[in-house]
């Protein structure tokens with residue numbers, strides 16, 4: 001049985017005619033930049049997330065960048081985040097001359113270990129970026145308490161978590177800004193790049209809107225220095241269609257996760273842990289296992305796709321060499337990089353496929 005790691009084509013057939021119609025509308029209007037589809041998408045996402053404001057931007061990476069620009073993060077400012085995330089989280093800080101300060105992660109949820117944050121706060125610390133990894137929120141109560149005590153901004157990297165909740169509140173509403181990505185393989189993916197910032201702060205919303213178009217406050221008049229961070233109308237049109245199905249797709253992923261959990265329950269393979277106050281959207285279903293590379297090879301031999309997120313922690317990347325981290329500094333993240341394996345969990349998987357994947361994983365350890 002073949003089980004690819006993900007299969008966007010299987011999903012495309014379920015909404016294809018609607019998406020093609022929506023794209024055609026944009027083509028007929030020829031309003032490709034900031035057309036009505038973008039405003040409509042912003043309204044839809046604000047309603048979906050329960051945020052007052054939503055500002056669509058060009059990518060998740062740009063959502064982070066423009067958020068930090070709005071907070072005026074500059075040369076020498078320190079921003080605390082996790083080393084176990086996609087590069088863009090820390091890249092955004094460094095692009096503004098800021099210094100990413102990495103705090104190790106919690107071994108079960110894979111999210112930032114909030115108990116390690118406060119000791120890293122210095123006079124230069126300006127913000128914390130918790131990442132809601134693999135579809136589950138980092139614990140926001142302690143993050144917000146530290147932020148309040150130390151007067152820091154909190155930017156949620158919610159690129160992998162749209163629709164996920166903690167204590168029944170959707171991500172993107174805890175910090176002052178929430179950053180989302182619509183990269184095609186994300187739970188809500190466009191037909192290219194896209195992103196968005198949520199906020200409940202009117203001033204920040206206005207600032208981000210300005211920054212999105214070069215800081216232009218009136219035609220050819222520039223109040224501040226921004227960039228071109230616009231979302232294409234065609235992306236917004238597609239995302240408007242797909243957003244209607246997001247909850248259903250996320251629910252399917254959760255059901256798939258339960259199937260895996262049940263099969264792994266009686267074995268040595270530990271299912272990913274979801275904190276009791278969280279509802280995950282399972283952007284990834286990620287196990288941490290010994291002999292990860294050999295397992296991945298075994299799965300490939302059995303026509304099962306899998307992926308490693310992430311093989312190298314950010315504090316040990318060449319580009320951050322100047323920050324002075326060395327191996328052993330953040331041991332949990334480092335260990336996870338050699339143990340984690342993400343299994344197929346996309347909504348269109350059939351129960352028989354999941355059973356096959358899970359049983360093949362178990363077979364690998366039995367035959368050892």
Ligand SMILES: *Cc1c(COP(=O)(O)O)cnc(C)c1O
Nearest residue numbers: 059060061086088159181182183
């Ligand atoms: C995907 C992702 C981003 C970046 O989003 P893009 O749309 O690819 O630029 C940022 N942070 C995390 C955690 C991500 O998974």
